[in-house]
Amino acid sequence: MARTLLDLLYDEAPREEFDRLVEAGGDDPETRRAYDVALRLRELIARQRSREAELSALYDTAGDLTAIRDVDTILAAIVRRARQLLKADMTYLSLNDEAEGASFMKVTDGALSAEFRTLRLPLGTGLLGLVAQTGAPYFTSDYQHDERFVHRRFVDDAVGNEGIRAILGVPLVLEGRVIGALMATHRTVRPFPPEEVSLLTSFAAHASVALENARLFADLDEANTRLREQADAVEEAARVHDQLTGLLLHRSSLAEVVAVLGEVLGGGRVAVLDADGHVLAGDPAPGPGPSRAALAEAVASGHSVAVAGGYLAPALAGQEHLATVLVHGGPDLDRAGRRTLERGAIVAGLVLLFARSVDEAEERLGGALLTDLLEGSDADPARLRQRARGQRLRLDAGCVVTVAEVPAGERHRAVRAAARLARAVDGLAVEHRGRPVLLVPAHDDPLTTGQRLRAALAETCGEPVTLGVAAGPAHPTDGALPAAYDEARRCLEALLALGRTGECADPAALGVTRLLLGTSGPGDLEDFVTRSLGPVLEHDQRRGTELVATLEAWFAEGGRSRATAERLHVHPNTVAQRLDRVTDLLGPRWREPDAALDLQLALRVARLRSPQDQD
Known part of the structure; x- marks a missing residue:
């Protein structure tokens, strides 16, 4: 019987088979006890297997937690x-x-x-x-x-x-x-x-x-994400730093700084403004530009400031506000982007400082050269040419000499502006005897060149600029600059004495006024006669004509040709032919009142300087 119950337990038989086996055994007490033990064992085995299944499920679940x-x-x-x-x-x-x-x-x-x-x-x-x-x-x-x-x-x-x-x-x-x-x-x-x-x-x-x-x-994923973002930001910052540093190493311009910043800041438009808000490089935002309050906040903090449509960052050198970098029209900048903008502003400031240092060095060297030329203190042509090559000045070419008068408070600014204008055309500028002096290549007639320079200086200074111009192109190698400087200076002083502030004039434009208001000597009179009457005097001397005498008679008779002919005892046609020759020599303007006055005075000076020729 026991073997049979064990067999049922081993085979995991259902309860009904155990019951049938007991019923077949009758009321035998041993059979009943064996039956009870078998059922308890069966239940214990079932619970044990259930427990094993639970533990297995829990173990699998614990494994899932790690996998x-x-x-x-x-x-x-x-x-x-x-x-x-x-x-x-x-x-x-x-x-x-x-x-x-x-x-x-x-x-x-x-x-x-x-x-x-x-x-x-x-x-x-x-x-x-x-x-x-x-x-x-x-x-x-x-x-x-x-x-x-x-x-x-x-x-x-x-x-x-x-x-x-x-x-x-x-x-x-x-x-x-x-x-x-x-x-x-x-x-x-x-x-x-x-x-x-x-x-x-x-x-x-x-x-x-x-x-x-x-x-x-x-949390770990978030931390890893932040670490990756920070690593990417550091890598991007390093790349941007290398780009911006490269700009400094290669002496790049503000336009190149603007181009790099526009690229690294997501394609926004970038502009560099000076301390007064004028555009130095780039694409300015439409409208009035950043407010004074925003600029003051940025300068005070030294960091970028959000403004309408973009951001700005100051370029500072100590307490000096060199410029402002403005980005607009692009995406919103995160913290890294704003730091990049601030680094870009520092680079823009360094570019401006480098440019200023170069300008000041060139101004000093160019100013020293021009001062020596104006004063004639360096007479060695080879040395002058060597110094001039360093300033891109062609000494063998004709140059226009101008002297400017600006308000006292704008003098330093005007000198800097004059230096920039002169360098732009391979010329020189210096403050000489308290006034800006410009020496530029003669591409046009001197008066036209002077008028262009005066307008440019006035636009930069925002104040009236008065300019005197020497008459003709001067050649630095022949020592003519000191005389040209004196001539331009006297023209300027004549304009100032006449109250013609803000104008430009050369000797021809001032005529005899230059002699009356200036401190003229024999050389100035000679120069005046030569400029006004020289071609006629030279023609008479070379050809033995009487054009000077004809002019004197024509003026004496009030410009009446017949009376002039009678005075000279010649035919009226002869007078007409001689006056046409004067027109060929002096130009058609000699009959106009201003030119006629200068011509009559030149005739009188020429006559007074040659008393032996008087009747």
């Missing part, structure tokens, strides 16, 4: 395994929403209706709400008739639609805080033994660990 980083996948596996082990009709897991004061379905397994899968229970409502609120496990064999729980119609309807009767719920606890609940339900009335409560509690603990791991992984 799966997707929290939804882990929670779905926990809910599914809990349903299988508890042989429940449905299992589900909820999470608490503390702000709303409710617990909502996160994962379900075995739910029949979409309504149940989206259910949200206020904390304290129903069995789930009570577990989620108190953190204690609860179960009921028949929920619909259990008055221990707060029933809500929408909850009871959802439970009824699923046909749920028995419910077991255990809390999800993380660091002492209830974060949700894990539930197992049956669609029949039944109790929940302690081992099922313990098993579901173990699954709930794993679910809590999964959620905590998910949070930690999320």
